[in-house]
Amino acid sequence: MRTKVRGTSPQMALARILEALGQELIDASDEEILEAARDLGIDPTMKGSAAFAGLKFPATPRLSDFFELDVGRRLRAPEADAALPNPNTRQEE
Amino acid sequence: MHRVPQLVDKRILRPTETFLALGLSSEMEVLRLKTLARLYARGLPSDVSWEDLLQEALTRVLVGSRRQPAGVTMVAFLAGVMRSLKAEHWRRVLNGPGRPDTLRIDDQTAGPRATALTDPTPGPERSLIARQEVMAIERLFAGDPVALKIITGLGEGLSAEQIRQAAGLSETDYGSARRRMRRVLLREGLTCEPK
Numbered sequence: 001m002r003t004k005v006r007g008t009s010p011q012m013a014l015a016r017i018l019e020a021l022g023q024e025l026i027d028a029s030d031e032e033i034l035e036a037a038r039d040l041g042i043d044p045t046m047k048g049s050a051a052f053a054g055l056k057f058p059a060t061p062r063l064s065d066f067f068e069l070d071v072g073r074r075l076r077a078p079e080a081d082a083a084l085p086n087p088n089t090r091q092e093e
Numbered sequence: 094m095h096r097v098p099q100l101v102d103k104r105i106l107r108p109t110e111t112f113l114a115l116g117l118s119s120e121m122e123v124l125r126l127k128t129l130a131r132l133y134a135r136g137l138p139s140d141v142s143w144e145d146l147l148q149e150a151l152t153r154v155l156v157g158s159r160r161q162p163a164g165v166t167m168v169a170f171l172a173g174v175m176r177s178l179k180a181e182h183w184r185r186v187l188n189g190p191g192r193p194d195t196l197r198i199d200d201q202t203a204g205p206r207a208t209a210l211t212d213p214t215p216g217p218e219r220s221l222i223a224r225q226e227v228m229a230i231e232r233l234f235a236g237d238p239v240a241l242k243i244i245t246g247l248g249e250g251l252s253a254e255q256i257r258q259a260a261g262l263s264e265t266d267y268g269s270a271r272r273r274m275r276r277v278l279l280r281e282g283l284t285c286e287p288k
Contacts, residue, residue, distance in 0.1 A: 010223035013248035014136050017230060020247045022176075024275045025128050025282065026169050030121045033128075036279030044124060044283075053285045054144045055109040055123055067098040 108151035117154070122168050128282025129168070133175045135226040136219075141182060150174040183219070233277055239270040240277075 037044050037051055044051040053059045063069065112118050118126070126147060134143035150171050153159040161170045227248065234240035239262065246256035257267050 008249055010220050010227060011136075012250075014223040014227050016250050017227065017244060017247045018132060018135065019176075021230075021274070021278055022129055022132055022172055024271065025125060025132060025278055026166075026172055028125065028128075028275050028279055032275060033121060033124055033279055033283070036276055037124075037283050039276075039280050040283060042283065044120065050285045051124055051127075051283050052120075055127055055147075056107065056113075059144060059285065066101060068101050069098055 108148045108155060111155060112151050118167055124283065125168050126171055128279055129172050130175060131282045132278065133172075133179055135229065136223050137179060137182065138186075138222070146175050146178060147171075149178055153178075187216075233281060234274065237270070237273060237277075239266065240274050243267075243270055243274065 034044065042051045043049055048057075106114075109123055113120065113123060127143075130143040130147035130150075134141065134146050137146070150159075153174060154161065154171065159170075159174050161167060165173075231241060231244055234244060239260065242260040242262075243256055246259060251259065253267065256262070257264070262270070
């Protein structure tokens, strides 16, 4: 009877590879990060650097990040607005 | 007539910004976390992005549901949180939403009960995603045969020593290949392009 050989499952192989490569990234020095950024033409020390896309600002900017859209206003709870005092009317003592 | 909408007057801070403002991580550490998140997001369905994975991990730490153990660096700790979030995601996908029929070990109710058992083995979708991601990782190192041998060895669960012996690499060659691989991974992790 032939011996049945079971290969590594793709999930297991992927998990092992990600674990090992993740450790490489954890161990990477700041200088190595800056060098890799320089390869991409990115300067992480600059304000608003593209390196921080997805971290300090969205990687894919949406219109709602900049403009107050009607849909956003409609989503606001009307009760929350009603609970706030109206700045145009004087409160009764 | 075309009307320009008003500019937003309320800005919601992202967990990364809060993390930086509280001094919990430096900017370099945050960049390192980005590279890790982009790596760990491989193998997740396309509706879960690396941003989701990272911001969720940071949120868990900020709200106190995950506490950093003493002696573990913040980056290593958050890497672990991201890995566990990924495992949690797949568990939820396999088990479905909620398990109301879970039996307690000290359950006293008499009589038989029907309980549907889910198959814990990964489905074909997950296998296919994993296979594609392994191939995508191999493509990153396509021009580097030594790195490809290392990737194959890692996938088979070999130790560094076993990989060196199987591939016939000296310690220096192995170290140089690891440095090249780290550079490729960092470039891939810092890019602004979507996964």
